[in-house]
Amino acid sequence: MQQVRPRVFAAFLLLSVAVRLMPYVLHQFGMSIDPHTTVYPWNFSPLYAICIFGAAMFTDRRTALLLPLAALAVGDLGIGILAGDVAFAFYAEQPLVYLSYALLTATGLLLRENRSWLAIAGTGLLGAVVFFLVSNLGVWAFGQYHTYPLTFAGLLECYVAAIPFFRYTLVSMAVFLPVLFSRVALTAPVRTNLAAQAG
Numbered sequence: 112m113q114q115v116r117p118r119v120f121a122a123f124l125l126l127s128v129a130v131r132l133m134p135y136v137l138h139q140f141g142m143s144i145d146p147h148t149t150v151y152p153w154n155f156s157p158l159y160a161i162c163i164f165g166a167a168m169f170t171d172r173r174t175a176l177l178l179p180l181a182a183l184a185v186g187d188l189g190i191g192i193l194a195g196d197v198a199f200a201f202y203a204e205q206p207l208v209y210l211s212y213a214l215l216t217a218t219g220l221l222l223r224e225n226r227s228w229l230a231i232a233g234t235g236l237l238g239a240v241v242f243f244l245v246s247n248l249g250v251w252a253f254g255q256y257h258t259y260p261l262t263f264a265g266l267l268e269c270y271v272a273a274i275p276f277f278r279y280t281l282v283s284m285a286v287f288l289p290v291l292f293s294r295v296a297l298t299a300p301v302r303t304n305l306a307a308q309a310g
Contacts, residue, residue: 113297115168120161120296123287124182127158131186135193154279158182160287162212163238164296166219167226176216183212198255207249215242231292235284242280247273 134144134151143149158179165175191200218238222230251259251269259265259272290296 113168113300116296116298120165123157123161123291123296124178127156127161127179127182128186128189130156131158131183132189132193135190139193152279152282154276155283157283157287157291158212159215159238159242159280159283160235160291162216163219163222163231163234163284163288164291166216167222167234167292168297172220175219176213179212179216180209183209203253203255204246204249207253208246211242211245211249214245215239226292228289231288235288236281239277239280239284243270243273243277 134142134149134153138144144151161182162175162179165178166172169175187200187205191197215238218234218241221234221237247269248266250273251266252261259269
């Protein structure tokens with residue numbers, strides 16, 4: 112049976128926090144952090160894959176849920192500190208963002224019995240779509256700057272505007288899921304020697 116390598120998993124969690132904070136660190140050196148004008152791979156993060164991986168591999172489902180949410184919370188607090196504005200740490204759409212990560216984690220439960228590469232790819236796609244739909248629903252309904260009208264047309268406009276971010280979420284899944292479900296993050300499966308047992 113394969114086991115998660117704790118140090119590797121912790122390193123990926125730390126990387127997810129670092130990636131989330133990076134634009135705000137760069138802002139301290141004069142870089143713009145406007146998602147609409149800054150050339151930066153927004154939404155490129157291992158956290159999406161971590162959610163799925165944890166749900167698939169950890170025996171304790173609470174651990175699988177709480178560790179990614181804790182990393183997200185640390186990132187939010189770090190952003191608030193770096194931005195010097197508590198509104199960056201506690202924002203109106205935050206509950207739906209956290210819910211989207213929880214639902215993303217739930218999709219990983221599909222891999223508890225079948226972890227074929229096809230199943231992993233399909234779950235990654237499903238999780239990315241769920242995250243996209245729920246998180247951007249929050250942006251539309253509760254976004255700080257009320258960018259989109261609260262109509263069906265406004266919701267569609269919000270989803271269309273978020274497609275570039277969705278692309279980076281898909282790229283994240285394609286990059287980090289194969290790494291996490293490989294021997295980088297998992298020990299080699301233990302093979303029982305039936306002949307030795309019989310003797």
